[in-house]
Amino acid sequence: MSSQVIENHRANAEIYSGAPICIEKSRQLLDEISMPKGLLPLDDLVEVGYNRAAGFVWLRQSKSKQHRFNRIGKTVSYDKEVTAFVENRRMKKLTGVKSKELLIWVTISEIFIDESNPDSITFASSTGISRTFPVSAFELEEDGKK
Template identity: 65%
Template sequence: MATQLIASHRDNAEIYHGQHLCKQKYRDLLDEISLPKGLLPLDDVVEVGFNRASGFVWLKQNKRKEHRFNAIRCTVSYESEITAFVENRRMRKVSGVKSKELFFWVTISDIFIDDSDAAKITFANPSGISRSFPVSAFELKEEDQQEEEEE
């Protein structure tokens, strides 16, 4: 389904290829929409696309990746194709991202920072259940910031 959605938004989209450029572009996009740059800790992204007219963004990686956010003790799985509609401080209709809660994987469909509390980022699933965490838990680690500055 993600592949079909990507195909339908490909016209007039900014599309980038190559791991180095893609990493820079998706981090720039997160910064542009005021979400923490460490929200998507991906290493092998080979394509990033952004259709500004519709707000649709996609990332393609070589393989699925799991990442543990130690600050909040949470493991997140990122599929090989991740899609979302973005706007300021929000990613809607997210696909390809799951969080492990106890022994179950929970689909994440919305990620946002509410205007009433800019220090918290909220993750919601399709049924409307949500959980909030400190934004600081998703900031780039010191070594990632140094790497970004060197590029």
């Protein structure tokens, strides 16, 4: 399904191909929407697209990836395609991201930073389950050492 959504938003999008530029653009995007740059630790990207008019973003990687955020002890799975509608401090209608909770994978549908608590980031599922963590847990390692 997300492939069709991507096709619907390609026409007016900025599209980048190749891992080095895609990694750079994905971090720029996160910075632009005031999200921590380590939130999408995808290093095998083949395409990144951003339709600014619709606020739609997609990231394609050659294979799915699991990443462990050591500061919070959570493992997150990223599918080959990750899509979202973005605005300042928020990614909604997110697809392709799951978090391991105990023994099950929970699909994450929204990630946001509440203005009333800018040091915390919340991950929500479409079932209403949400978890909040320190924003600092999702900064890039090199950013935290400055």
